Amino acid sequence: xxxxxxxxxxxxxxxxxxxxxxxxxxxxxxxxxxxxxxxxxxxxxxxxxxxxxxxxxxxxxxxxxxxxxxxxxxxxxxxxxxxxxxxxxxxxxxxxxxxxxxxxxxxxxxxxxxxxxxxxxxxxxxxxxxxxxxxxxxxxxxxxxxxxxxxxxxxxxxxxxxxxxxxxxxxxxxxxxxxxxxxxxxxx
Amino acid sequence: xxxxxxxxxxxxxxxxxxxxxxxxxxxxxxxxxxxxxxxxxxxxxxxxxxxxxxxxxxxxxxxxxxxxxxxxxxxxxxxxxxxxxxxxxxxxxxxxxxxxxxxxxxxxxxxxxxxxxxxxxxxxxxxxxxxxxxxxxxxxxxxxxxxxxxxxxxxxxxxxxxxxxxxxxxxxxxxxxxxxxxxxxxxx
Amino acid sequence: xxxxxxxxxxxxxxxxxxxxxxxxxxxxxxxxxxxxxxxxxxxxxxxxxxxxxxxxxxxxxxxxxxxxxxxxxxxxxxxxxxxxxxxxxxxxxxxxxxxxxxxxxxxxxxxxxxxxxxxxxxxxxxxxxxxxxxxxxxxxxxxxxxxxxxxxxxxxxxxxxxxxxxxxxxxxxxxxxxxxxxxxxxxx
Amino acid sequence: xxxxxxxxxxxxxxxxxxxxxxxxxxxxxxxxxxxxxxxxxxxxxxxxxxxxxxxxxxxxxxxxxxxxxxxxxxxxxxxxxxxxxxxxxxxxxxxxxxxxxxxxxxxxxxxxxxxxxxxxxxxxxxxxxxxxxxxxxxxxxxxxxxxxxxxxxxxxxxxxxxxxxxxxxxxxxxxxxxxxxxxxxxxx
DNA sequence: TATGAATGAGTGTTCATTCAT
DNA sequence: GATGAATGAACACTCATTCAT
Numbered sequence: 001x002x003x004x005x006x007x008x009x010x011x012x013x014x015x016x017x018x019x020x021x022x023x024x025x026x027x028x029x030x031x032x033x034x035x036x037x038x039x040x041x042x043x044x045x046x047x048x049x050x051x052x053x054x055x056x057x058x059x060x061x062x063x064x065x066x067x068x069x070x071x072x073x074x075x076x077x078x079x080x081x082x083x084x085x086x087x088x089x090x091x092x093x094x095x096x097x098x099x100x101x102x103x104x105x106x107x108x109x110x111x112x113x114x115x116x117x118x119x120x121x122x123x124x125x126x127x128x129x130x131x132x133x134x135x136x137x138x139x140x141x142x143x144x145x146x147x148x149x150x151x152x153x154x155x156x157x158x159x160x161x162x163x164x165x166x167x168x169x170x171x172x173x174x175x176x177x178x179x180x181x182x183x184x185x186x187x188x
Numbered sequence: 189x190x191x192x193x194x195x196x197x198x199x200x201x202x203x204x205x206x207x208x209x210x211x212x213x214x215x216x217x218x219x220x221x222x223x224x225x226x227x228x229x230x231x232x233x234x235x236x237x238x239x240x241x242x243x244x245x246x247x248x249x250x251x252x253x254x255x256x257x258x259x260x261x262x263x264x265x266x267x268x269x270x271x272x273x274x275x276x277x278x279x280x281x282x283x284x285x286x287x288x289x290x291x292x293x294x295x296x297x298x299x300x301x302x303x304x305x306x307x308x309x310x311x312x313x314x315x316x317x318x319x320x321x322x323x324x325x326x327x328x329x330x331x332x333x334x335x336x337x338x339x340x341x342x343x344x345x346x347x348x349x350x351x352x353x354x355x356x357x358x359x360x361x362x363x364x365x366x367x368x369x370x371x372x373x374x375x376x
Numbered sequence: 377x378x379x380x381x382x383x384x385x386x387x388x389x390x391x392x393x394x395x396x397x398x399x400x401x402x403x404x405x406x407x408x409x410x411x412x413x414x415x416x417x418x419x420x421x422x423x424x425x426x427x428x429x430x431x432x433x434x435x436x437x438x439x440x441x442x443x444x445x446x447x448x449x450x451x452x453x454x455x456x457x458x459x460x461x462x463x464x465x466x467x468x469x470x471x472x473x474x475x476x477x478x479x480x481x482x483x484x485x486x487x488x489x490x491x492x493x494x495x496x497x498x499x500x501x502x503x504x505x506x507x508x509x510x511x512x513x514x515x516x517x518x519x520x521x522x523x524x525x526x527x528x529x530x531x532x533x534x535x536x537x538x539x540x541x542x543x544x545x546x547x548x549x550x551x552x553x554x555x556x557x558x559x560x561x562x563x564x
Numbered sequence: 565x566x567x568x569x570x571x572x573x574x575x576x577x578x579x580x581x582x583x584x585x586x587x588x589x590x591x592x593x594x595x596x597x598x599x600x601x602x603x604x605x606x607x608x609x610x611x612x613x614x615x616x617x618x619x620x621x622x623x624x625x626x627x628x629x630x631x632x633x634x635x636x637x638x639x640x641x642x643x644x645x646x647x648x649x650x651x652x653x654x655x656x657x658x659x660x661x662x663x664x665x666x667x668x669x670x671x672x673x674x675x676x677x678x679x680x681x682x683x684x685x686x687x688x689x690x691x692x693x694x695x696x697x698x699x700x701x702x703x704x705x706x707x708x709x710x711x712x713x714x715x716x717x718x719x720x721x722x723x724x725x726x727x728x729x730x731x732x733x734x735x736x737x738x739x740x741x742x743x744x745x746x747x748x749x750x751x752x
Numbered sequence: 753t754a755t756g757a758a759t760g761a762g763t764g765t766t767c768a769t770t771c772a773t
Numbered sequence: 774g775a776t777g778a779a780t781g782a783a784c785a786c787t788c789a790t791t792c793a794t
Contacts, residue, residue: 025214026213028767029769040778041775041778042774042777048769107295110291111214119357123357153367157346161350161353162345165294165348165349178341192757216783217784217786226759227760228786229759230759232786233757379753401589406788415756416757416790417791421753421754475674483671485733487590499729527746530743530746534718534725536725541687541721545673545687554714555714555721558715567778603779604763604781604782605765605767605780608765609777613764
């Protein structure tokens with residue numbers, strides 16, 4: 001990795017904290033500059049707007065997460081275990097008090113309807129992944145014979161909505177657990 | 189209605205368009221001034237911040253909607269019909285292509301955790317209403333013997349998330365229908 | 377007194393409280409409007425700036441005070457008693473916590489070097505009055521044989537300065553008494 | 565002196581002219597910006613309010629003057645000569661036709677009762693200094709056996725008041741001389 | 753006369769963006 | 774490449790002043 005690439009990676013890493021803290025809209029170039037401890041002009045050598053920073057960050061995160069997921073799925077672990085792991089991970093994000101990258105991504109989408117990549121990642125990719133998992137669970141008899149596509153989309157949408165709203169609605173852990181268990185019971 | 193009240197109502201009406209267009213965070217007093225075709229100072233005679241405008245607007249909308257709902261529920265129609273009507277109404281909001289006040293309300297909540305009124309309206313009130321409806325449906329044997337509270341919260345959360353995300357995710361009507369029907373099938 | 381004159385007098389009375397509270401510079405037409413409980417436009421029917429209000433007020437006060445003084449002096453009271461009374465009156469103004477009309481007048485003079493009337497009243501008139509009093513006291517052998525003009529101007533300047541600075545310097549009563557007694561001792 | 569310090573010094577120098585011209589209350593950040601020929605935002609890099617500018621300016625001036633004074637006092641010159649020099653210096657300030665920083669400082673104190681530094685400089689410090697000088701003069705038999713504290717405060721107050729009022733009252737040099745000589749005669 | 757809604761100019765303050773070093 | 778000082782546009786907010794009623 002060249003020096004420039006390393007600097008870009010550094011900026012994205014620091015920016016991630018900022019976006020997780022403040023969402024997307026409220027973030028200014030100054031926030032990122034401050035978080036990175038670099039000069040105002042320095043940031044502009046690599047990115048020329050918060051949009052650009054966020055897109056690059058989101059792309060990086062998406063690629064990374066995609067890999068982690070595929071590995072987990074194809075390790076032949078029990079479907080139920082994979083699902084529980086996944087839900088557990090989402091639950092942590094949901095219960096986090098500060099905005100998540102999901103929230104920032106949502107704010108970004110609200111203003112930039114043509115950000116296909118984010119759209120794909122925030123929903124399509126996850127729904128597809130869940131569908132694969134459900135089909136696999138049906139095959140291993142762990143799950144009921146349900147319509148995998150519909151269920152996958154339902155879970156994806158439900159979790160996405162839950163993550164966006166949990167903090168603003170002040171949902172406590174009890175309700176989040178209740179809702180997640182409710183979802184699993186429908187499937188298993 | 190006095191002159192001042194009429195002017196307030198006029199401002200709220202114009203501001204509604206602005207909030208539906210741009211959400212809450214991105215709206216400035218100047219946006220509202222421009223939409224109303226009044227002077228900068230003129231707006232300050234009625235409202236002194238975007239927060240104040242939005243709260244007044246939201247309260248007005250909430251009161252109006254509340255009335256519509258209560259009437260429908262207490263007309264003793266079959267539970268299933270009331271639910272379908274309600275879901276149909278939400279579906280229309282969900283499929284509307286331009287941003288709704290729900291999105292603006294969500295942004296408001298993201299920055300203003302103490303806006304109890306909005307929180308109540310966006311979620312608590314609706315969950316409670318749905319719970320009453322489900323209990324009523326169970327009593328009339330229209331619905332299965334389910335945990336009314338859990339289901340009510342599930343539907344409320346799911347619809348809220350769906351409304352927030354539908355446009356940004358570009359969900360087409362097929363998927364929205366699929367998801368709504370899926371929800372009803374679980375209940376009936 | 378006609379209706380208009382009565383209204384003018386009313387406005388001046390209320391404005392006096394405002395100027396005593398806030399000095400001259402910080403007072404806005406809105407402050408006066410609020411204190412008078414009249415409409416914005418209404419005030420403009422009588423005065424078209426804070427300058428105008430203040431000048432009218434100062435003139436009125438000056439005329440009133442002038443009369444009181446002259447009466448006291450020509451009642452043939454002992455010179456020392458008249459002087460003590462006068463100093464006692466000034467002391468009260470000096471120890472008052474909020475700005476006095478003197479302070480407001482000073483602020484006015486700072487911005488309007490051509491306000492001869494105020495200048496005359498704040499200093500020349502008082503010096504002249506004190507000079508008459510000192511001459512009278514010398515004649516009645518109550519005061520030493522001093523240069524009446526110089527002493528009069530000294531006392532006038534000293535009291536004026538003391539009144540302006542007492543609050544901002546946080547002078548407590550002990551120091552004010554000390555300084556006033558010091559002045560009297562030089563004379564008697 | 566670094567570049568930033570030089571710029572700060574430049575701003576203070578230009579601001580000094582503004583404060584001497586307009587006092588403190590009437591000065592806006594725009595006035596300072598215009599006097600410095602810099603951009604609106606540029607000023608905010610160094611100071612974020614007129615208060616801040618003025619305090620920095622006053623501190624600088626105070627430090628400079630303090631040094632001059634201490635040197636004069638401890639050079640063991642005759643007390644009378646030091647006093648005359650000091651009064652001569654004050655007389656120049658008093659007769660200067662344009663407003664002085666003293667007026668601005670006074671306005672600042674009027675609105676900002678907790679500016680101890682200014683209070684100390686405008687009065688306490690000077691009274692203390694004069695007291696030391698009078699005691700020294702009594703010791704060398706140059707001055708009469710007077711109450712040094714009372715006299716020191718009297719002179720400090722009198723000069724302060726004189727400086728504030730001289731221009732607004734349009735006192736000509738004859739009167740200022742008369743008053744200063746009068747003060748000296750009381751002491752020597 | 754009297755009202756008070758309405759205006760718009762002026763000021764404070766923040767930030768994206770540029771540029772000399 | 775890197776810096777950070779500087780700029781200026783944009784927005785929040787206040788207030789003197791006007792004007793239709």
